[in-house]
Amino acid sequence: MEKPFLTRPSHRTMGLSVSFLTLFLSFITLIFLLGFADVAPIGPAGTSVGLSHLNGAVRDRIGCHEIFKTLTDLLGFLLIAVFALFFFILAVRQFFLRGKKFSGVDADLYLLFFYCVMLGALYVIFELCVVNFRPVMTGDKPEPSFPSSHTLLALSVLGVTVFQIRARVKRPFLRRAGVALSVLLAVLMTVLRLLSGVHWFTDILGGVLLGSALPILYALAVSLFDAAKEAREVPPGT
Numbered sequence: 001m002e003k004p005f006l007t008r009p010s011h012r013t014m015g016l017s018v019s020f021l022t023l024f025l026s027f028i029t030l031i032f033l034l035g036f037a038d039v040a041p042i043g044p045a046g047t048s049v050g051l052s053h054l055n056g057a058v059r060d061r062i063g064c065h066e067i068f069k070t071l072t073d074l075l076g077f078l079l080i081a082v083f084a085l086f087f088f089i090l091a092v093r094q095f096f097l098r099g100k101k102f103s104g105v106d107a108d109l110y111l112l113f114f115y116c117v118m119l120g121a122l123y124v125i126f127e128l129c130v131v132n133f134r135p136v137m138t139g140d141k142p143e144p145s146f147p148s149s150h151t152l153l154a155l156s157v158l159g160v161t162v163f164q165i166r167a168r169v170k171r172p173f174l175r176r177a178g179v180a181l182s183v184l185l186a187v188l189m190t191v192l193r194l195l196s197g198v199h200w201f202t203d204i205l206g207g208v209l210l211g212s213a214l215p216i217l218y219a220l221a222v223s224l225f226d227a228a229k230e231a232r233e234v235p236p237g238t
């Protein structure tokens with residue numbers, strides 16, 4: 001199956017690379033600022049957070065709303081479950097329809113598996129390497145909150161979904177509707193998680209930056225893979 005949105009790597013690689021580096025370096029800069037700029041113990045149990053005047057002002061303005069936390073917890077679980085189930089079924093279907101060969105499964109689906117492993121690894125890393133703790137106590141002790149994992153996972157999953165929709169859905173109306181729904185869900189998840197009050201503003205911002213960068217990294221990986229495949233298929237001397 002031709003994937004027009006993910007092919008033509010020679011026209012896309014530079015733009016994808018610049019976009020990814022811009023977002024990723026912005027994310028790293030934010031971590032640096034949180035570690036060294038305007039750090040103050042304004043969190044529960046005396047925990048500190050960087051950019052404290054900004055974070056404190058947003059927290060005081062928004063407050064804490066359990067209903068939005070519950071909604072985003074449920075929405076996040078459903079997004080990940082539907083995403084994983086759909087692409088697993090797609091890969092299994094290709095396997096059986098293409099001679100029961102693993103080579104019959106599209107390469108971008110294999111890359112999607114490694115993408116999901118990377119998301120899991122990032123979650124563990126930020127749980128162990130704490131940047132800051134939540135602005136509210138949700139348990140017996142402070143919990144890591146940077147970046148917002150719900151925001152990060154939602155944007156990472158829905159961003160890749162947009163790429164896959166544009167690559168695989170041939171009917172223009174369905175393609176536009178799928179992209180619009182994915183973008184709407186990403187915005188809704190981000191806004192509701194901010195309104196829940198269980199994250200600092202910079203937690204949400206970090207989730208947006210990294211969650212936007214990772215789907216671009218995925219598209220870049222697919223583009224480079226397609227470029228390498230096309231290069232191998234070109235006859236010598238042409």
